[in-house]
Amino acid sequence: MDSDDPANRSKSAMMSAHERWPIILTGAINDLHRSVGDATGEDRCREGKTIIGALGALKYELQHNRRMIPLDDDDDNDEPAIAASKQELQQRGYPAWYDAPWLFAECYLYRRMSTLFAKSQHWQDYEVFAPQKLASFQSAQPAVVELAIRDQDQEHRQLAAVDTRADNDEGMRRSPGQAEKLLLLGIATVSNDGQGSFCTPEAVDQVGYGHPPLSERELGAVRFLFGRWNRLR
Incomplete structure (x- = not known):
């Protein structure tokens, strides 16, 4: 895994993929779990738990080197960069996490996380980090x-x-x-x-x-x- 060549699995890039990214997701899950515990309203709590489950599934995908899936958002009309990312993901054939360029994979990770909150009804303003x-x-x-x-x-x-x-x-x-x-x-x-x-x-x-x-x-x-x-x- 490397920012230029997926076949060149540099030490720092692989450490990020195997160690840092799961830690980032675990921290997000734990923080959101506490926020859900403090939340008021049954619908907000239920939706928060759904997002926690989705973050857990994302972590599983990453750690088991699953193939990347299409980005599920509707922002590409307003953000050309997102449309370009979707196109690049498709052109790369939806690679497995550890086979993708490091920088692309990290941006994809954050976009997947952001989309979970952006598409929610009660957690759109939540700052996960x-x-x-x-x-x-x-x-x-x-x-x-x-x-x-x-x-x-x-x-x-x-x-x-x-x-x-x-x-x-x-x-x-x-x-x-x-x-x-x-x-x-x-x-x-x-x-x-x-x-x-x-x-x-x-x-x-x-x-x-x-x-x-x-x-x-x-x-x-x-x-x-x-x-x-x-x-x-």
Whole structure:
């Protein structure tokens, strides 16, 4: 399995197929199972369990190297890339998972997962990777707090050096440094829609991963950084 030649089964590609993809699906199944347990409404719960079953079937297909099946969605009129993917899948003769190019197979995996929710009635807005992405962001709490404090301190020093309101406004529009850019990119990456909808300062302050609760100064700095994110997005 390789991004260019299916016959060249590179180590990294095969590790993704055999190890990483099943882990991704297992995490999605577990997170959705918890969400179904917290859901209200019989229809929503029933449909959620159906999606869990479909994700389990997808995992079985992958692990047993079954042939890929046609994508079951109606989005190709609005998304030319999806229509192209369907055409490529057909041209390749619906290969088995481990015989397909790695990148194509990974995109196909995510599309299959996305379609299950997109075609549902009660789970269309569910972000299947939200819990995993948020957990990863929270696990990086020390780095988030350190960069937030650094960014706030630098801003305060610059504001102290200006005299006029115009200069002050310009200071507030200071472009973040390289480290801050990386952190702001991380905020966007873990956000549900790229707008920071579930990634919040309060989420950074969640107790866990061995991190103590944030002090008032630390939480204030994190809120300051998120304010910068809101101005820049």
